[in-house]
Amino acid sequence: MSMTITEKILAKAAGEKTVSPGQLINANIDVIMCHDVTTPPAVSMLEARGIDKVFDREKIVVTPDHFQPAKDIKSAELHKRLDDWAVRHKIKHYYKIGRAGVCHALLPEQGHIRPGEVIIGGDSHTCTYGAFAAFSTGVGSTDLAAAIATGQMWFRIPESIKFVLNGSLSKGVYSKDVILAVIARIGVDGALYKAMEFTGATLKEMSMEARMTITNMAIEAGAKSGIIGFDETTKKYLDEHLKEKIDYTIYESAPDAKYAAVEEFDCSKLEPMVALPHLPSGGVAISDCAGKQMNQCYIGSCTNGRIEDLRIAAKILKGKSVAIRTLIIPATPEIWKQAKDEGLFDIFYEAGCVIAAPTCGACLGGFMGILAAGEKCVSTTNRNFVGRMGSPKSEVYLASPATAAASAITGKLTDCRKYL
Secondary structure, eight states, X not given: OOOOHHHHHHHHHHTOSOOOXXXXXXXXXSEEEEOTTTHHHHHHHHHHTTOOOOSOTTSEEEOOOTTOSOOSHHHHHHHHHHHHHHHHTTOSEEOXXXXXXXXXXXXXXXXXXXXXXXXXXXSGGGGGGGGGSOEEEEOOHHHHHHXXXXXXXXXXXXXXXXXXXXXXXXXTOOHHHHXXXXXXXXXXXXXXXXXXXXXXXXXXXXXHHHHHXXXXXXXXXXXXXXXXXXXXXXXXXXXXXXXXXXXXXXXXXXXXXXXXXXXXXXXXXXXXXXXXXXXXXXXXXXXXXXXXXXXXXEEEHHHHOSHHHHHHHXXXXXXXXXXXXXXXXXXSHHHHXXXXXXXXXXXXXXXXXXXXXXXXTTTTTSSSSOBOTTOEEEESSSOOOTTTTBOTTOEEEEOOHHHHHHHHHHTBOOOGGGGO
């Protein structure tokens, strides 16, 4: 039986020769990502049942990120519970505050993601790691608890949808625009419990950072996972970042693998995109929404807080001043330092931006950029649900770092191409 890349990876994890969509399997987990919001409840569930163990202290990666540094007493208590647990079980890969970062940027950067593996995390955007030809998906605290203790988890094999991305991107158009266009076409439930497999010539021109933006937002179409096949770009990134266990297995979809659907896109025709409130599927071309007044610009998050994103924003902001409050949040300490060393912080400072430590805070309406009623934010994050970044009467507009930076200068949704 010919299988997709997703089916091949899950078959290996389950010890099966073949699997097919709809089949239930019990899979061995290669990496578990744990952060400060969903892990403490998982640990409490285990402790309540007298299960105070981890299946493998070297296969669990821990970092506080959603409320780090702690914003209040409750978040401080979450951090303490996470810290006590990680220290007690001698978790090898524990990134404490000072080295903690936004989880989905931190794990690839620190060499914890490898092709062909099964990765879960207590966060919906764990699908990010599929950019490395791995099966990666988010789970709730209950499943997280079971996996921490046993190293296994059950899955229903998802059907796959193939997204063929053709053409070269025009100036001012980035991977964020591509994924917003994909979700605008199929809707927030268009890939419900399916694997979104991305392929095509457009991807060949994208960096790993750009590819991670695409798989990061697979969940915004309801997908179980997003995945991109292995190539020389993947290999180069892994050669630079893997620090241990440098061997991995590469899987590819069979030429005659079956898909639930195939969607083709001519990406050469895309304009910069903006997802209007209140769904990620609300993507429209910038030409259809330019001029709308904003109150805040946010550049960061697990979607677009990497060094490539900051460089793009800095190129536009250089020598300019922002008209609205603008937050720049590098996703990890290494990205923070690299941005500083490259002089990007000088550009952001001169432009009037706020530069902060790595955190997910503003993205989920936690802290570091909360919106008041009536305020509008152009954001490089992945969700613009009602109340996502603050008041339920605020609005979030999703865009690329380039569009966000251009909009910060004018205070209105602005076509970034006028600054490139």
